[in-house]
Amino acid sequence: MSETPAAHGQYVQSLARGLSVIRAFDADHVSMTLSEVSRRTGLTRATARRFLLTLVELGYMRTDGRNFELTALVLALGYSYLSGQTLPQLAQPLLEDLSRKISESTSASILDGQEIVYVARIHTRRLMRVGIAVGTRFPAYATSMGRVLLAGLPEPALEQYLAEVHLEPLTERTVTDTAVLREEIRRIREAGWAVVDQELEAGLRSVAVPVRGPGGEVIAAINTSMQASLGAGGSTLEEAVAGVLPHLQQASATITAALEARS
Template sequence: MSDEQPVRDHVASLERGLAVMEILAANPAGLTLTETADKAGLTRAGARRFLLTLVATGYAVQAGRNFSLSPRLLAQARIWLHGVPLWTFAEPFMRETAAKLHESCSAAILSGEDMVYVARVPGPRIIGVDLQVGAHLPAHCTAMGRVLLSGLNDADLEAFMTGAGIAQRTPRTITDRTKLVEIVKDVGRSGFAIVDEELEIGLRSIAVPLRDRSNAIVAAINVSTQTSRHTPAQMEAELLPILRQVAARISDFFVVQ
């Protein structure tokens, strides 16, 4: 393809029409023709053509002098959302986080005694286990696992602690079941978990929950790092705010679906 091809294939009128839709989306109370033209940088005649086309196709409605988007656009978005796996949406946000922090970023759900990776953007190799989507790690000694366990009610958490195999992965792994219950409840109160060399020596991880529209924890997202790169205090101060921001953006998709 030549350098001119992308320019020749670019449909400027479609671009301007999409810009008008974005402007209306940012102003749900509606805009007049003049206001739309001003915000879009169009003539009144040009803005009028785009607005009336949107009305004619059902993507906008006109009430008096005001134009606003119709529910049809939301309906189309919902069709698209239901046709694509959630983690397809999450991965770009996770890649952005991994690139910003120069660390790996992963997401997991709870399955029995384990947390299971459902999305992963690797950073520098910091763990001896080959971690891919579908890989399992014990919930009791991982940051994402503890976040997921914090979403259980008291009875289910007690049942987990009673029946789970609490293996010692490193000399730092906490295996006392009563203490683990206290730690998980603390995670529930604080909204994040940090695990320091309990899964593997030299590895630290921080995780936060992903929530659905009922505010229930449905998954967790983490950032893992080498002990030489961040102390636990630095992780809480520097990584946690960024991780919470990306978690909120991903959780929005759970709310929409």
């Protein structure tokens, strides 16, 4: 049986304790007092205080004198790993985390001609008649990720797409008017996100945001899909968007920052 690092003197207890303080903060414990950190980590108040103040001094944490919160600098701790990964490898664990937070299926895709191609996928339950996996293709015009990707095209490329695409009615809600689709894509450019309600398949709605490359260009999209009657955050379309959009935007920002760190 192999020895643990602690058993042969290679274990740095202070480092382990410092990391335990960072890990004590999560979505349910965004801001904590010294006593709360002490309780969650099992450290004494004096020890927890030293680590918290050290993290504040290094810029990984902020405090108002009573409550402590992590800063965005803590993300840099993971970028050394993330920056060496491909887009699907980057997206997969973040989509898994996103799926756990919102209890819905999540995906990432890229634009290939007139279609989107799934490059990562986490599913919580079967929502569509057609199964979705890495490599699955759908027409861009009828999907939230597709519309986000179309919104990221230069204007000449978008106009060429609109001139060539055949807008087939996949459901009774599918947009089949080029002028209407053009106007929706322009709205998405301004808003920075897209929602499609039962245009690809009846009973299915989805919300998507772009993923940008180091130069600011849209290189991919991520989304979450849900049943139209059971949308996360509520039953109406507005409530569904409000329930998932901030989480999608946070995941997208993390992927984008990792891509920038790799460049």
